[in-house]
Amino acid sequence: MKPDRLHVLWAAAAQAETPKPEAGFEERVLRAVRLERLAAPACLGEQIARLLPRVAVAAGLVILAGITADLALAHAAPDDLSTSLTRLSEQWLFAVK
């Protein structure tokens, strides 16, 4: 092997054409970028913003359930909560045997 054979190969290889981008290559990249954005984990702010509507709905449901329960109890037992608790404590906690 003569030392310059390597340089001959390099010089010839340097003339070789490299592959060219296919038509619409940029669109292909853009599609991949969009997918990347969808798949990427969002930052904390985005995650909270995304969760907020769900949190608001959940809070509304809890409030609604509380009001409904209160109304239902009010109909079932005419006493208010403090009266019921007082009675309960008298009967069970301070009951004189």
Add this chain to the structure above:
Amino acid sequence: MGQVRRYQEPVAQSNRVVNEDVELLARIRNGAVDDYAEIVRRHQAQVFAIVGRFERDPHHCQDLAQETFIKAWRALDQFDGRVPFQHWLAKIAVHTALDHLRRRRRARNEVGFDDLGEDALEWLRAPASDPAPGQARELLDLAMRALSPVERLVITLQGIEGRTVREISELTGSSGVAVRVRAFRARAKLRRALEQLEKRVP
């Protein structure tokens, strides 16, 4: 030695593109994702020229170029504009090529003739004239199996692309000394591999 087919833009055009890149990148950072297509259009020739040195298959080349642009997209916030975007992108393309070489590295390093065309074999038997570019690439690809991915990267950038040690150092993030040492080892291994091929050619 002929003119190396290396991607280079004229200086005036390059300066204009640098300024336009900065404006475009600012828009992309502000949410104009579709404008990234323009960045791809502007720089795809450079990216293909780099990754095409390490992968001859056009389909794999498309994948590597796409991988480069996706990596650039992911790291867009880290681009501080201190160097032109095309230099920054070239570094990403080089590292993508290196990752590709590492993935593709075969378990066996021995040099065989399986992937060599008849013309390339003929040149090995009787190298009377300069080889055709395609033959030269086939032969070098085969001989470079004896090199590590990093050595292959360095020697391709130096031997075929004609880049200086400093340029390779900037592109790869290695020191100048490391580049010189790797290039030296790669040349020695490459010569040995070619000698083996010459001796064993059927």
